[in-house]
Amino acid sequence: MIVGVDAGGTNVDAAVVGEDGVQETAKLPAEDVSATVLRDLFREISDGYTVDRVVVSTTRVLNRIVQDRLPSCSSVLVPGVGLAVEHAFAADDNQVVRGCIDHRGRVTESPVVDAEPRHPVVAVTAKFSPRNPSVEEEVAEELEADVVALGHEAGGRLDFPGRAATTAANARSKPAFQEFREAVASATEDLSFNAPVYVLRGDGSMVGEGKASDAPASTTRSGPASSSVGLLALSGERDAVCVDVGGTTTDVTPAVDGYPLTREGYEHDGFSTFYEGVSSGDLPLGGDTRVTEDGLARRREDYAAAFGGEAPAFTDALNVLGAGVGDTDASETAFADAGLSEADAETVVEEYVAELSDAVESAVEEAEGSPEVAVFGGALAGCLSSRLEEEVDLDVVVPEHADVCGAVGCAAAKVSVRTEVHVDSPRGRMTVSSVGSRSKSVEKGRRYSGEELHDVVVEETVEETKAAGGDAGVEDVEVLDVRRFNVVEDGKVEGEIADAVARVKPGIRWL
Amino acid sequence: MTLEIVYHDDYLLHEHSPTHPERRERLMYTMDQMQEEGVFDLDMVELVEPEAASEEALARVHTPDYLDRLKEMSMRGGGSLSGDTHVSEHTWHQSRLAAGGVVRGCRDVVEDSCESSFVMARPGGHHAFADRGHGFCFTNNTAVAVREIQESYDEVDRVLVWDWDAHHFDGTQEIFYSDPSVLTMSVHQTGRTLFPGTGYVDEVGEDEGEGFNVNVPVLPKTGDSGYLRVVEEVFEPVAREYDPDLVFVEAGQDCHFTDPITDLGVTADGYRRMMERAVDLAEDVSGGDLVASLCGGYGIEGGLPYTNLAVVASMAGLDTSNIREPAVYQPPQRQPDVDDVVAKVKSTHDEYWNL
Numbered sequence: 063m064i065v066g067v068d069a070g071g072t073n074v075d076a077a078v079v080g081e082d083g084v085q086e087t088a089k090l091p092a093e094d095v096s097a098t099v100l101r102d103l104f105r106e107i108s109d110g111y112t113v114d115r116v117v118v119s120t121t122r123v124l125n126r127i128v129q130d131r132l133p134s135c136s137s138v139l140v141p142g143v144g145l146a147v148e149h150a151f152a153a154d155d156n157q158v159v160r161g162c163i164d165h166r167g168r169v170t171e172s173p174v175v176d177a178e179p180r181h182p183v184v185a186v187t188a189k190f191s192p193r194n195p196s197v198e199e200e201v202a203e204e205l206e207a208d209v210v211a212l213g214h215e216a217g218g219r220l221d222f223p224g225r226a227a228t229t230a231a232n233a234r235s236k237p238a239f240q241e242f243r244e245a246v247a248s249a250t251e252d253l254s255f256n257a258p259v260y261v262l263r264g265d266g267s268m269v270g271e272g273k274a275s276d277a278p279a280s281t282t283r284s285g286p287a288s289s290s291v292g293l294l295a296l297s298g299e300r301d302a303v304c305v306d307v308g309g310t311t312t313d314v315t316p317a318v319d320g321y322p323l324t325r326e327g328y329e330h331d332g333f334s335t336f337y338e339g340v341s342s343g344d345l346p347l348g349g350d351t352r353v354t355e356d357g358l359a360r361r362r363e364d365y366a367a368a369f370g371g372e373a374p375a376f377t378d379a380l381n382v383l384g385a386g387v388g389d390t391d392a393s394e395t396a397f398a399d400a401g402l403s404e405a406d407a408e409t410v411v412e413e414y415v416a417e418l419s420d421a422v423e424s425a426v427e428e429a430e431g432s433p434e435v436a437v438f439g440g441a442l443a444g445c446l447s448s449r450l451e452e453e454v455d456l457d458v459v460v461p462e463h464a465d466v467c468g469a470v471g472c473a474a475a476k477v478s479v480r481t482e483v484h485v486d487s488p489r490g491r492m493t494v495s496s497v498g499s500r501s502k503s504v505e506k507g508r509r510y511s512g513e514e515l516h517d518v519v520v521e522e523t524v525e526e527t528k529a530a531g532g533d534a535g536v537e538d539v540e541v542l543d544v545r546r547f548n549v550v551e552d553g554k555v556e557g558e559i560a561d562a563v564a565r566v567k568p569g570i571r572w573l
Numbered sequence: 574m575t576l577e578i579v580y581h582d583d584y585l586l587h588e589h590s591p592t593h594p595e596r597r598e599r600l601m602y603t604m605d606q607m608q609e610e611g612v613f614d615l616d617m618v619e620l621v622e623p624e625a626a627s628e629e630a631l632a633r634v635h636t637p638d639y640l641d642r643l644k645e646m647s648m649r650g651g652g653s654l655s656g657d658t659h660v661s662e663h664t665w666h667q668s669r670l671a672a673g674g675v676v677r678g679c680r681d682v683v684e685d686s687c688e689s690s691f692v693m694a695r696p697g698g699h700h701a702f703a704d705r706g707h708g709f710c711f712t713n714n715t716a717v718a719v720r721e722i723q724e725s726y727d728e729v730d731r732v733l734v735w736d737w738d739a740h741h742f743d744g745t746q747e748i749f750y751s752d753p754s755v756l757t758m759s760v761h762q763t764g765r766t767l768f769p770g771t772g773y774v775d776e777v778g779e780d781e782g783e784g785f786n787v788n789v790p791v792l793p794k795t796g797d798s799g800y801l802r803v804v805e806e807v808f809e810p811v812a813r814e815y816d817p818d819l820v821f822v823e824a825g826q827d828c829h830f831t832d833p834i835t836d837l838g839v840t841a842d843g844y845r846r847m848m849e850r851a852v853d854l855a856e857d858v859s860g861g862d863l864v865a866s867l868c869g870g871y872g873i874e875g876g877l878p879y880t881n882l883a884v885v886a887s888m889a890g891l892d893t894s895n896i897r898e899p900a901v902y903q904p905p906q907r908q909p910d911v912d913d914v915v916a917k918v919k920s921t922h923d924e925y926w927n928l
Contacts, residue, residue, distance in 0.1 A: 142899065143879065143895060143896060143898070144606070144895060145612070145882070145895065145896070146892035146895055148892070149610075149615075150611075162900070164878075164899055165602050165606055165609070165874075165878060166874065170899035171899055190609055221608060222610060223611040223614070545585070545601075547597050547598045547601060548592070550592045550596065553592055554592065
């Protein structure tokens with residue numbers, strides 16, 4: 063069995079899922095997901111099942127970003143030669159270290175580490191580090207820091223400014239992610255799960271917790287990723303708009319051909335990454351959104367009165383109209399105490415549905431018109447689906463277990479890593495980059511046929527997938543690009559440089 | 574300042590032979606460098622993909638017989654135009670695409686959809702004549718684009734072609750030799766020591782084009798200061814007096830000191846300074862309309878990534894203070910001066926220009 067856990071900003075959901083579908087589900091209100099909360103949740107759902115794997119999705123990093131609670135970071139850069147290093151300044155303390163790696167990964171100027179980072183959280187990024195990780199490692203060893211993120215661990219893409227920003231984002235995310243990782247580890251150990259733990263990334267794929275710890279900023283869009291993957295798995299729809307109403311936000315994500323659409327990059331107030339994430343439109347409205355006499359206040363203060371809060375919120379408005387969610391009496395009292403009427407409740411629900419239908423229509427447009435269905439999830443989906451259906455030109459479905467779609471999404475995720483192989487045979491080196499980069503030796507001067515290179519990248523992709531906790535076979539690998547050229551020195555061919563890119567096609571279990 | 578970079582992945586297809594200096598990695602290493610620098614993510618830079626030049630555009634410059642021969646040889650799978658200029662199955666397509674890239678760059682600049690354009694194409698074109706090609710060149714991309722632009726836009730009468738490739742631009746010179754609507758100027762390693770063996774000071778143009786071709790052959794090892802002096806004392810005064818509507822730079826990066834088939838001493842910083850002068854010149858004479866097209870350049874590892882970056886950064890108005898070769902590459906210490914050749918150019922062109 064797979065245990066999926068979706069730790070959102072206000073609730074934590076869990077599901078036990080096997081080949082026969084969803085077996086158990088649970089939902090607990092929790093703003094801070096501690097080991098105790100997780101232990102209670104695991105205990106509630108896993109009794110009697112053999113747990114093969116735990117897959118978690120957390121918005122902890124995202125919440126800290128939005129609340130401006132991430133630590134500051136010193137970014138130590140080894141820019142070598144090229145454009146002005148200021149293009150890669152991504153932290154409030156940026157320090158430059160001399161040293162240079164060239165495009166073939168050769169150290170053409172040795173690093174001279176004279177940086178003194180102002181913060182205990184440090185990012186180290188060198189230009190061309192995916193072609194040679196050693197300089198970043200060497201620099202990091204000479205720095206005093208509590209937390210270090212390295213550029214080549216951010217991913218293999220050639221983009222020094224983007225990598226510097228992403229590495230700083232990883233460094234700043236590490237402490238919050240580590241807390242969450244420890245809470246999960248403690249809970250699973252207490253219950254003797256003895257099962258590997260995976261983490262959902264913002265693109266809807268999962269990765270082993272160790273790899274995720276190197277690049278925790280890749281989890282920033284895992285909220286909409288888990289819910290959209292879950293809604294597709296639960297509904298069996300392949301082209302759809304996935305809608306998840308949470309406590310604080312509503313995520314609207316288009317999906318085409320069995321997978322959510324993704325886009326590159328995330329940015330919020332100086333925190334920026336180049337990671338792929340699902341392409342969701344996030345409405346700042348959810349069940350806990352405060353309702354005042356002016357309508358929806360577009361902010362969350364507390365739980366809705368129906369779930370223990372004091373002041374009226376959107377869920378309470380639905381209850382006033384007869385939805386029957388949680389403690390309906392508390393909703394009615396809170397509404398009355400605030401001087402709000404049933405007509406006010408109707409107004410805010412109409413306001414919400416109007417905004418949601420605009421977002422759904424934008425998602426259909428983004429998916430170039432292919433979705434004919436909206437799959438609706440979250441605890442309030444059942445109360446809102448018929449209203450949404452009246453406003454949009456789509457069928458609206460609420461699949462069974464839609465209230466815990468994020469947890470199901472975690473259980474349904476697969477490992478999918480894009481792997482880039484760079485061979486420099488005159489140097490006898492190969493670098494393999496996916497989640498992080500590693501180097502290995504190859505026969506000096508070796509020249510590859512197209513077929514051999516194809517086989518190399520497939521083999522390395524399978525290897526990287528395994529290292530990330532997956533179990534892909536050769537047949538699951540899709541080769542995206544292969545190119546190579548001779549290296550000529552003194553009029554002789556001394557070998558070749560080859561680049562190949564492949565991936566395990568992203569996908570959803572049971573779809 | 575917005576800069577358009579014109580590039581197509583198909584520019585990597587054509588190969589002369591496995592060890593030929595004009596190889597696809599000339600562009601691949603540069604693309605690696607630009608990607609790692611984040612050049613294509615900058616707001617002021619746009620990467621665009623060109624289309625092949627039309628056969629009509631090619632026919633304005635080249636003879637039908639030559640185009641038929643080139644096309645047929647390429648379609649057949651290969652052949653040779655000369656000992657070092659080999660035709661492959663990709664040559665016809667790629668030459669048209671290279672010419673199309675230069676046309677695209679010129680059009681976009683003239684139509685103001687960008688301020689300047691850098692065309693990163695191969696094969697180059699400046700050794701291609703109307704009826705033959707050699708020196709790794711098949712179609713004269715610059716001439717095809719200049720003729721297309723002059724034909725299409727009333728506002729472009731006069732074009733300045735400034736060629737700083739290490740080799741003399743024999744094909745371009747001949748195509749425009751009697752045409753005063755195109756001022757052609759070349760600074761190159763003297764033909765006494767380098768292919769194609771032409772490009773002497775007294776080749777000044779003929780008939781109506783007399784005085785509109787300026788050659789400055791420099792000695793081996795000439796470096797940044799020599800090149801800058803040629804720019805200041807010859808090219809800039811002539812260009813200002815000519816007052817072109819479009820400034821076109823044949824950006825040969827083979828004057829770099831690491832180039833394996835030439836013998837000059839220019840650094841990435843020298844290229845940066847030359848391009849800054851070209852940008853300033855274009856500001857003054859052509860309302861900023863400037864197109865540069867990669868020509869030669871075979872210092873694949875130590876030269877091209879840095880010279881191309883220097884040129885692109887100068888055109889985009891970026892901070893260039895950290896653009897240089899890594900310290901493992903050192904330029905020659907002793908460089909000849911250009912006193913004699915500058916004096917000779919001035920006296921030869923005295924009757925045509927105020928030098």
